[in-house]
Amino acid sequence: MAENDGTSAKRLTIYDLAQIAGTSPSAVSSVLNGTWKKRRISDRLAERITRIAEEQGYAVNLQASVLRRERSRIVGMIVPKYDNRYFGAIAEQFEAMARARDLFPVVTCTRREADLEFAAARALVSYQVESLIVTGATEPDRIGDFCRAAGVRVINLDLPGSNMPSVVSDNFTGARDLTRLILTRIRRDFGKQFPLFFIGGRAYDHNTRERLRGFMTAHQEAGLSVPEDRIIMHGYAPEKNEAVMDELDLPDHSAIFVNSTIALEGVVRALHRRRHDGPTGLRFGCFDWDPFAALMQENVGMAQQDVSAMLLKVFDLVDHPPEGAPQIMIPCILRPIENGEEVPLRS
Template identity: 50%
Template sequence: MTDGRSDKRPTIYDLAKLTNTSASTVGAVLNGSWKKRRISQKLADQIRKVAIEQGYSPNMQARALRTERSNIIGMIVPMYDNRYFGALAEAFEQRARDRGLFPIVTCTRRDPNLEIEAAQSMLAYRVDNIVCTGATDPDRIADLCAAHGVETLNVDLPGTRAPSIISDNYQAAVELTKDIISRLPSGCAGNDSDIVFIGGREEDHNTGERIRGFKDAHEEVGARIAEAYIRPCGYAAHKAERSLDEFVNKMGGLPKGIFINSTISLEGIVNWFQQNDITGLETVALGCFDWDPYAALLGNKTSMVRQNVPVMMDLLFEFLEDPEKRKAGVTQVLPEVIRRS
């Protein structure tokens, strides 16, 4: 090169030569510790000028190696196929950047092995923290990270090995169920219920809590629920579709209401209606524990639960920054129930 700029990225050593100073001086100026090191204002200005001219950017790998702190913060999410996790990732990234951290979000498709693999990669790159969102096995990740001296935090699904920030699934499920009940044809509420719960995994904490809320809301109005009405058939759309189909075949008709445990399951439910009984979409009272702008418009009767992403992410960073607060076990955040009549 003839313009004095190398084709390689300049290092503090290059800048030191260009300014007739030393690497430690350049380093101190560019990382902000120069006052402590009593570098003169004039020299600092000059070095900064040359650094900009040369397009210097500190090698974070080298810095991390030396300081034992990467400023990388990782987040594991299950999927990008719904608004909730998308919003979580977006809010997470924004807050991380605001704090000068480098956010790394990766989706692990609800695959426990992939979760571990992703966590191991993050650990290899020496992330400072890992946030497990909706992880199928947060404790396993927490243990793995603990062995590496890395603290984790759980979001959406609670774990026992790390502080957890989750939605108040029980309370929101109670409210959503009451809302569905209130929209049943008159005369139904108070009698034995005809609302099906579809979707989710029984082992899931959240699904368990939602079923508990679903049951308690029924109990409050004196209605009973038969076993066949609780159908945690998994999250995939086609599973919900099949589950509803089985229910209808078994019971000989549609239920009066459906509590759907996620937008993904809702996809299957709507598919079923499209295939089998499109008018049902207008007559059955739908409630979905999740939020999606289009889904909210479907059937014109779908109430939805929208989890409070901003508050959850604010709490997350509070916990990350304050070891005292971090001791808390499970912190619940109340979601919003968006009612449609």
């Protein structure tokens, strides 16, 4: 099996295999890439070459292969984070779906840094990706412009862009339904109705704006007006939101709409520092889903983004490029919780 000593820089090539097999590099190439039937190589030779390649532990040089071929079969994805259930699931399912389509996935994580996002897109274009999925990018259009020039198809995911097709959650409806759920629960549990707090996100972020719109709509439906100081958008960072909570003067009975589980980390940390006596006059709901957050006593429900549906649509757009830059909305999945246990949605 191991022919190489592991220190030599020389990798086995089709020329080496051809020499060993006493045949030509073309024959070796076509046998190993599966085109040998069409090129009328005999079964006997094909078998011999395959066996030798196996024995020698040969691995094709994809740089050379891709360089020569017209299609690379590489698809790229940029995600802002891995260590978060939502983006983790996106990356993981994207890879699985790409492989199922016989594509090679390359995912890279850019930590919400605009310049790194752009540099990563550039690098992926340099790797000859056929399409690029840009997830939650701060400046999707900059990447879109660059990729269009390079002839690479881009699909924006999670956050929409204006120059390339986008697949996003229906943040408005998701937030409206989640807000309705929280309002219903405080009416039931506390016997009264009052406006919620909105915590987390950024005012200039598309998703935050849409969610806030859903939040306000649900309040209007309920005949409630939301005081300005109950809407607190100081970013997603847990630390920031923990500080926000520490300074917040929460009434005895109150409820919070938390914009993303990342912000929720800070919110619940602050809450737990305040009160250690079990569930009290507080309720919250949160956009995004996390298995442990779903078990917290005060949690009345989570709006889970439908990652599978989003990615199916993404690959659909990859396969059938649309005209222009449509924005496709995917409904969220509302997951109501009762006393730290998920309950099916009665609809």
